[in-house]
Amino acid sequence: MSGGVPKLRLRGLRKAFGAKQVLDGVDLEVAAGHSLVILGGSGSGKSVTIKCVLGLIEPDAGTIEIDGRDLLRMPRREREAIGDRIGMLFQNGALFDSLPVWENVCFKLLAQKRIDRRRARDKAAEVLAQVGLAASVGDLSPAELSGGMQKRVALARTIAAEPDLIFFDEPTTGLDPIMGAVIDGLIVDCVQRLGATAVSITHDMASARRIGDTAAMLYAGRLVWSGPAASLGQSGNAMVDQFARGEREGPIKMELRR
Amino acid sequence: MAAILLDPLAALGRTVLGGCRSVGDVALFALEGASHLLRPPFYGRRLLRAFVEIAWFSLPVVALTAIFTGMVLALQSYTGFARFNAQSAIASVVVISITRELGPVLAALMVAGRIGASFAAEIGTMRVTDQIDALTTLSTHPMKYLVAPRLLAAVIALPLLVLVADILGVMGGWIIATFKLGFVSEAYLKASFDFLETDDVVSGLVKAAVFGFVIALMGTWCGYRSRGGAEGVGAATTAAVVASSILILALDYVLTEAFFAR
Ligand SMILES: Nc1ncnc2c1ncn2[C@@H]1O[C@H](COP(=O)(O)OP(=O)(O)O)[C@@H](O)[C@H]1O
Ligand SMILES: [Mg+2]
Numbered sequence: 001m002s003g004g005v006p007k008l009r010l011r012g013l014r015k016a017f018g019a020k021q022v023l024d025g026v027d028l029e030v031a032a033g034h035s036l037v038i039l040g041g042s043g044s045g046k047s048v049t050i051k052c053v054l055g056l057i058e059p060d061a062g063t064i065e066i067d068g069r070d071l072l073r074m075p076r077r078e079r080e081a082i083g084d085r086i087g088m089l090f091q092n093g094a095l096f097d098s099l100p101v102w103e104n105v106c107f108k109l110l111a112q113k114r115i116d117r118r119r120a121r122d123k124a125a126e127v128l129a130q131v132g133l134a135a136s137v138g139d140l141s142p143a144e145l146s147g148g149m150q151k152r153v154a155l156a157r158t159i160a161a162e163p164d165l166i167f168f169d170e171p172t173t174g175l176d177p178i179m180g181a182v183i184d185g186l187i188v189d190c191v192q193r194l195g196a197t198a199v200s201i202t203h204d205m206a207s208a209r210r211i212g213d214t215a216a217m218l219y220a221g222r223l224v225w226s227g228p229a230a231s232l233g234q235s236g237n238a239m240v241d242q243f244a245r246g247e248r249e250g251p252i253k254m255e256l257r258r
Numbered sequence: 259m260a261a262i263l264l265d266p267l268a269a270l271g272r273t274v275l276g277g278c279r280s281v282g283d284v285a286l287f288a289l290e291g292a293s294h295l296l297r298p299p300f301y302g303r304r305l306l307r308a309f310v311e312i313a314w315f316s317l318p319v320v321a322l323t324a325i326f327t328g329m330v331l332a333l334q335s336y337t338g339f340a341r342f343n344a345q346s347a348i349a350s351v352v353v354i355s356i357t358r359e360l361g362p363v364l365a366a367l368m369v370a371g372r373i374g375a376s377f378a379a380e381i382g383t384m385r386v387t388d389q390i391d392a393l394t395t396l397s398t399h400p401m402k403y404l405v406a407p408r409l410l411a412a413v414i415a416l417p418l419l420v421l422v423a424d425i426l427g428v429m430g431g432w433i434i435a436t437f438k439l440g441f442v443s444e445a446y447l448k449a450s451f452d453f454l455e456t457d458d459v460v461s462g463l464v465k466a467a468v469f470g471f472v473i474a475l476m477g478t479w480c481g482y483r484s485r486g487g488a489e490g491v492g493a494a495t496t497a498a499v500v501a502s503s504i505l506i507l508a509l510d511y512v513l514t515e516a517f518f519a520r
Pocket of ligand 1: 017022040041042043044045046047048049
């Protein structure tokens with residue numbers, strides 16, 4: 001890791017829902033401009049981890065540092081200013097279905113009155129082109145789009161305000177393999193164009209190798225391994241290799257009931 | 259023995275505590291929502307959109323309710339007053355019950371069914387599909403964007419709807435009085451306006467503003483707090499309509515006491 005302060009650093013992050021300890025001391029670092037993928041089974045707390053960073057869930061303990069400053073111990077206004085530089089692509093897109101696509105894409109710019117409505121249409125067309133969609137898509141409503149197109153529009157909405165730290169929550173889940181590869185390619189392009197730092201959640205190995213520089217594995221509330229994304233499958237860590245190859249037998253036991 | 263006695267007590271205690279928590283939560287929610295009306299940025303388009311949804315699209319329902327209620331009032335009071343001074347008695351019963359009570363209450367109940375349900379369903383769906391979280395990540399405060407404009411729109415729209423309901427309700431009474439009961443049109447209208455006092459109309463409009471706030475508050479709160487997919491959204495919708503209807507009737511009593519029981 002190149003010298004200097006990491007873009008994002010989590011220390012001892014803990015969160016329980018009722019009796020269930022979902023995060024049990026997560027430590028994680030991402031250098032500026034790098035792309036990290038977090039692997040882990042369903043329900044292992046991947047989404048909860050990034051929701052803590054986004055301020056959507058308050059962790060019980062631990063620190064969340066962005067550019068070396070602890071989010072949890074700063075005034076709300078400063079925290080909002082830092083949140084303003086963060087983008088998020090939700091697992092199911094979370095497009096606003098009461099607004100047409102172009103207003104979705106330029107939502108943040110419009111809400112902050114950084115752009116007027118006439119220019120927002122042009123801007124939306126420009127950003128939609130970056131994710132491979134025609135300008136005419138801007139006039140549709142999100143409900144009229146296929147799953148792959150919704151993901152593209154959600155990606156466009158995420159990058160339109162040019163954040164410098166972006167989270168992707170299972171960007172390819174629910175898409176066919178080809179569309180998954182297309183979305184991965186778009187993500188890599190967009191992140192590089194913005195020079196942003198990216199943290200992606202996935203349980204798709206091909207996707208992890210395509211978008212990640214480094215990978216980390218979340219299991220039982222902790223990060224149990226991290227290493228180069230290219231080494232997934234022959235990492236030498238029994239859990240990671242079991243997960244990467246999708247084997248039933250191994251150190252990871254799927255909890256069927258909790 | 260003690261356990262059997264204590265068990266229902268414990269259940270009662272839990273219910274009361276849960277109820278208090280909800281009341282406190284609604285109160286904080288209302289304060290936070292209203293406070294966003296005083297702090298920029300303001301979302302004028304959202305306000306306009308909510309206003310049109312409440313005022314314009316509720317107009318037919320409220321209008322029909324008011325006309326038929328006025329007609330029924332005239333018919334019913336004719337049965338009672340037929341023997342003496344029927345004309346002025348009917349005119350006064352219609353105009354006073356419509357402006358003071360039935361206009362605001364019936365309009366509010368109709369709007370609670372339409373708007374309370376649609377607010378709860380829309381915001382509830384946004385909650386369970388992460389759209390509310392998405393607002394936060396797009397640097398937009400969900401309370402400011404989703405709740406505050408709806409509260410204000412309802413507080414403005416309900417008095418306007420009730421004004422329309424007042425006029426149409428009195429007109430409904432007049433239709434029955436002149437075309438069915440054979441009264442003289444001008445005399446009936448004159449009797450109506452002679453009995454009417456400013457307080458009657460104003461108290462009705464104040465009630466309407468309060469009811470509007472309650473409808474929007476319960477709709478948005480139930481939606482905002484909903485959990486657990488489609489079923490949770492359904493439950494939130496039902497809860498919004500039931501809670502706002504009961505609150506409307508209870509607050510109607512409280513406000514009537516405050517206005518007229520001197
Ligand atoms: N708001 C919440 N309230 C209660 N439990 C939650 C909440 N959010 C997540 N959980 C629980 O935390 C666990 C981890 O969830 P999540 O992070 O969404 O999993 P995933 O790794 O698949 O993204 C799940 O068992 C889920 O039930
Ligand atoms: Mg998840």
